[in-house]
Amino acid sequence: MIRFNLIVAVGENFGIGYKGDLPWRIKSELKYFSRITKRTNDPSKHNAVVMGRKTYFGVPESKRPLSNRLNVVLSTTLQENELPEGVLLCSNLETALKVLENKNDVENVWIVGGSGVYKEAMASPRCHRLYITKILHKFECDTFFPAIPDSFREVAPDSDIPLGVQEENGIHFEYKVLEKQSK
Secondary structure: OOOEEEEEEEOOOOEEEEOOEOOOOOHHHHHHHHHHHHOOOOOOOEEEEEEEHHHHHHOOHHHOOOOOEEEEEEOOOOOHHHOOOOOEEEOOHHHHHHHHHOOOOEEEEEEOOOHHHHHHHHHOOOEEEEEEEEEOOOOOOOEEOOOOOOOEEEEOOOOOOOOOEEEEOOEEEEEEEEEEOOO
């Protein structure tokens, strides 16, 4: 059974989006997102990023599909011809995971948003880790990260993740990793 990780940046009020965009501008955090979701142990493989329709279209057009990753969009309203070639369209998370299980060139699966996809993902037994960037500031948001189930506990971050509070443009943030504990 293929497992996946989730990656998100959240403000103090659990906000993750505003008017279809990120509420903040933190270049180093975007670079972190890109690096973490692209890294593989096997250079012959790549990773998949799974997201909802609004998240996909919230990515600036010049940056989508996200490079060097298999982009999977979850939607029941889109048609395949509305997405670029090479972007997979699936009706729900479980279908996407079944499709990805049959792809021998995918090493890691990352859930990258939005709110509803995150909620479904955290409830799945396939969910392994949450990579959370805690933005230590309250921003105006209209989209929020769901409550994190009690089954997740903070663990030591990967060796290539910066420790402690970071700062860019006067905004403080911190990288955290939570892992689902087995019952």
